[in-house]
Amino acid sequence: MAVKEVTTYRVVGKGIRRLDAADKVRGQAQYADDLHVPDAWHGVVVRSPVAHGRLRGLQRSPDFDWTQVVVVTPEDIPGHNIVDMMGRDMPFIAYDEIQYCGEPLALVAAPTRQLARTAVAHITPDIETLTPLLTLDEMVTQYKTNPPVLHELSAKQIRKGQGAAALADADIVLEREYTAGHQEQLYIEPQGMIAIPEKDGTLFIIGSMQCPYYINPELCETLDIPPERLRVKQAAVGGAFGGKEEFPTLLAGYCALLALKAKRPVKIIYDRNQDILYTTKRHPAWSRYKVGLNKDGTLHAVQCEFLLDGGAYTTLSPVVLYRGILHAAMGYRCPHVAIDGHVYRTNTFPNGAFRGFGAPQALWAWESMMDELADAVGLPPHTFRLKQALQQGDTTPTGGLLRDSVGSPAVLEQTLARSGFADKWSRCSLGRAEDKAWYGIGCSFFAHGAGFTGDGEARIKAKVALDLEPATDGQPIVNVRVSSTEMGQGTCTILPQVAAEALSIDIAHTGFPMPDTFKVPDSGPTVASRTAMVVGHTVFQAGRKLKQQLEERVAALLFEGQPVELRENEFHGKYDAQTVPFMKGAAAVLAADGPLRVYDQFKLPAYIKWNQDTFEGDAYPAYSWGCNVAEVWVDPLTLEIKCHKITAYYDIGRVLNPVLALGQLEGGLIQALGYALMEKITIKDGKYDADRMQTYVVPTMLDGPEMDIHFLEYPYADVEPGAKGVGEIPMDGLAPALANAIARATGIRLRDLPLTPEALLKHGGFAAPAQTA
Amino acid sequence: MNKVTRNWMINGTPHRVETPPLRRLLDVLREDLRLTGTKEGCGEGECGACTVMVDDEVVLACLLPAGQVPDGAEITTVEGLEKTPGGRLLQEAYAEKGAAQCGICIPGMIVSSYALLRRGPLQAPDAIRTAHAGNICRCTGYKKIIAAVEWAAERWPETVTPTE
Numbered sequence A: 001m002a003v004k005e006v007t008t009y010r011v012v013g014k015g016i017r018r019l020d021a022a023d024k025v026r027g028q029a030q031y032a033d034d035l036h037v038p039d040a041w042h043g044v045v046v047r048s049p050v051a052h053g054r055l056r057g058l059q060r061s062p063d064f065d066w067t068q069v070v071v072v073t074p075e076d077i078p079g080h081n082i083v084d085m086m087g088r089d090m091p092f093i094a095y096d097e098i099q100y101c102g103e104p105l106a107l108v109a110a111p112t113r114q115l116a117r118t119a120v121a122h123i124t125p126d127i128e129t130l131t132p133l134l135t136l137d138e139m140v141t142q143y144k145t146n147p148p149v150l151h152e153l154s155a156k157q158i159r160k161g162q163g164a165a166a167l168a169d170a171d172i173v174l175e176r177e178y179t180a181g182h183q184e185q186l187y188i189e190p191q192g193m194i195a196i197p198e199k200d201g202t203l204f205i206i207g208s209m210q211c212p213y214y215i216n217p218e219l220c221e222t223l224d225i226p227p228e229r230l231r232v233k234q235a236a237v238g239g240a241f242g243g244k245e246e247f248p249t250l251l252a253g254y255c256a257l258l259a260l261k262a263k264r265p266v267k268i269i270y271d272r273n274q275d276i277l278y279t280t281k282r283h284p285a286w287s288r289y290k291v292g293l294n295k296d297g298t299l300h301a302v303q304c305e306f307l308l309d310g311g312a313y314t315t316l317s318p319v320v321l322y323r324g325i326l327h328a329a330m331g332y333r334c335p336h337v338a339i340d341g342h343v344y345r346t347n348t349f350p351n352g353a354f355r356g357f358g359a360p361q362a363l364w365a366w367e368s369m370m371d372e373l374a375d376a377v378g379l380p381p382h383t384f385r386l387k388q389a390l391q392q393g394d395t396t397p398t399g400g401l402l403r404d405s406v407g408s409p410a411v412l413e414q415t416l417a418r419s420g421f422a423d424k425w426s427r428c429s430l431g432r433a434e435d436k437a438w439y440g441i442g443c444s445f446f447a448h449g450a451g452f453t454g455d456g457e458a459r460i461k462a463k464v465a466l467d468l469e470p471a472t473d474g475q476p477i478v479n480v481r482v483s484s485t486e487m488g489q490g491t492c493t494i495l496p497q498v499a500a501e502a503l504s505i506d507i508a509h510t511g512f513p514m515p516d517t518f519k520v521p522d523s524g525p526t527v528a529s530r531t532a533m534v535v536g537h538t539v540f541q542a543g544r545k546l547k548q549q550l551e552e553r554v555a556a557l558l559f560e561g562q563p564v565e566l567r568e569n570e571f572h573g574k575y576d577a578q579t580v581p582f583m584k585g586a587a588a589v590l591a592a593d594g595p596l597r598v599y600d601q602f603k604l605p606a607y608i609k610w611n612q613d614t615f616e617g618d619a620y621p622a623y624s625w626g627c628n629v630a631e632v633w634v635d636p637l638t639l640e641i642k643c644h645k646i647t648a649y650y651d652i653g654r655v656l657n658p659v660l661a662l663g664q665l666e667g668g669l670i671q672a673l674g675y676a677l678m679e680k681i682t683i684k685d686g687k688y689d690a691d692r693m694q695t696y697v698v699p700t701m702l703d704g705p706e707m708d709i710h711f712l713e714y715p716y717a718d719v720e721p722g723a724k725g726v727g728e729i730p731m732d733g734l735a736p737a738l739a740n741a742i743a744r745a746t747g748i749r750l751r752d753l754p755l756t757p758e759a760l761l762k763h764g765g766f767a768a769p770a771q772t773a
Numbered sequence B: 001m002n003k004v005t006r007n008w009m010i011n012g013t014p015h016r017v018e019t020p021p022l023r024r025l026l027d028v029l030r031e032d033l034r035l036t037g038t039k040e041g042c043g044e045g046e047c048g049a050c051t052v053m054v055d056d057e058v059v060l061a062c063l064l065p066a067g068q069v070p071d072g073a074e075i076t077t078v079e080g081l082e083k084t085p086g087g088r089l090l091q092e093a094y095a096e097k098g099a100a101q102c103g104i105c106i107p108g109m110i111v112s113s114y115a116l117l118r119r120g121p122l123q124a125p126d127a128i129r130t131a132h133a134g135n136i137c138r139c140t141g142y143k144k145i146i147a148a149v150e151w152a153a154e155r156w157p158e159t160v161t162p163t164e
């Protein structure tokens, strides 16, 4: 096992307190709605009441005094009426065909929100209604019976070996279907944005967002302004989870269009109901597997159809699909693979980024399937997994070689051992009539690709800067300048830790100012579990450059030219015992030369080969690995499902900050618990029925199981300090582990998320047949 | 529109407020007094981000009409905690244990913790969980928040209980 030699770090690997902790516990952090912008008007969006239709016109009632407000319609858009994401199919403001309930038809701004809403109530759209396609169920039915009816937003396939043809030589073939519903990110800070036209002609956008460099340039085309006149800055973000990745561009666009027309600042702060109704959700998904096994229980061939409900427009769905299919047969050796992925349109709000980005949906089905396959060959699920878990030197479904930093099968073995899995598994209830409570245990095992898919990192070329500059108190500080954002996950602390490590200085001398496109280079979006690995590495390289430059300047300024090393917060002369504290040396450099900036840029290792057309090669530079064991009690009378314990190991490469990393895993697992057991949205009259926190129920402090979480570090050798990703992987495995546990508790296999008492009842819960296959 | 006048002690400072009686306490705090530490996560009593204390009671400022808060009431928001030894201890506990991630739930959460701990030593084993059941946090999974409150409970300054 190529475990990278343990290097001793001073700052990395320590549970250093978050740099923003003091502000946050004192209520001082400034979120979008906390910013005081004098004279700002409030924007409100006029929305379509129907899910599918053709807009004939908008009537403005003569009973309202329209001079008090500003109204924006497509004619007011200076540039193209297009939101340019991965497809160019979505207008900012609908003007012809309406594709979902709530699609914007016009924008209104007024001095008060109340007046803006009154104005909206005086606008009546004239719409010819068309038949909508609304649900995943309808979509799957069409897919099975009449696929040409569907509007395809994206498609991709993976082929390995003989593909599906190899099913013919399998000893056992098992076919199963699984579905997963919407999930709402439900960050506690609803989305909010402010656009401020500045005197010098710049437009300043500030608000709740993950990716400032999505908004600029995406908005430039719509507003028809040059990028250097659009300044985007992040306010403190009260949670995002993907939900503030691509859609803040829309909010920014609404505010910007209104602000330009009103010639004054405009802000839009969604209330919770609007936020749930009019922002993205996790894509509902359907998977159908046909898997061929050899008699000895090894995988022979996997055929998988993976469908995503994209909602109304393309947005980011293609990449969600890619990540989905890349994880749909991951984790185990299998010579023949055929995966076909499709995203189809439904007339619902476009689905989008959410922590895990397609992988949780794919793994939900695949890791449930693994248990069903184990049953089919008569092996316990842990034995079945251990038999074929990928190892260093194996290839992935796309033929990528697992070269290095492979936490498999160690995380699987350790989790099974620590949880006492084999023994507990043999003592599960299986719905025995005499048991007063049904006990079950289940596991899941998974990899999560770190960084962008394929050659994404090669194309983005993440750029970072480190600034040595005077802080507000005049003292020198090293500021990390990146577009990677803090949204709760800890970027504002881990990147300064890495910088401090590379420079060999104390974290107290580093800072992380809020990203502002006028001040930071583009280090790429804060997504895809890429920040610690890719941006972290690039910050480390920049830190080394800055260190060298500082050493040279301090040598000249304070050491009469003798070579100097910056080590443990002091400059050390080579020939004498003289040392100078970092702050003194840095102050001397600042006084002599002024602020100093160094840049660095990420380069993908040359051996990474990827074919975006055929989906062959190294899909990701590295993978994080995880294993979840879930234990449940099911009440035979009420069928209530209670998860009381989760045991998990994760290989996320080098752990940069164990407190923050654990926080990601604990929080992600509870979000995954909600996805698995509680969070449910159905569509009624074209709208989500759960559109408030009263009806969209997420875990509270009373719902949390005991969590026994551990790290196994297999640092990724091609980056410093060797981190892989931690943000998304906690979403990946809990739902199937729970379904597998529930099957052992009740004898009932649930194949649709969420896993509820009602679903158990529908499958004959009280009769509790020992159904295995 | 009719307005009522109220004299409140907010975070130890006297404030005279004139407001329509049905205006939410949350809006009076955030918009009129610009005490923006208290957050709005749902506006309907489900998330707890707007939790403040009125006298010794924990209330949801998004549900409470300002007119119902009597003259002379003492209001404590997140901004007031650092003026008390218990509040400072809790802030230290939250920061030290990594209990805040995005931080948006924290102003309400920590006020719930403060209200719980100043009532005296924890009695029931699930006292912490019950006292924060109305505060939703989507980031942390609650484990580090519970650890922070336990840590603070162990060190709670005796001299300040129950009336600091």
Ligand code: FES
Residues within 6 Å of the ligand: B039, B040, B041, B042, B043, B044, B045, B046, B047, B048, B049, B050, B051, B060, B061, B062, B063
């Ligand atoms: S804002 Fe008051 S409970 Fe959510």
Ligand code: FES
Residues within 6 Å of the ligand: A188, A238, A239, A488, B099, B100, B101, B102, B103, B104, B105, B106, B136, B137, B138, B139, B140
């Ligand atoms: S820290 Fe983000 S919601 Fe609690």
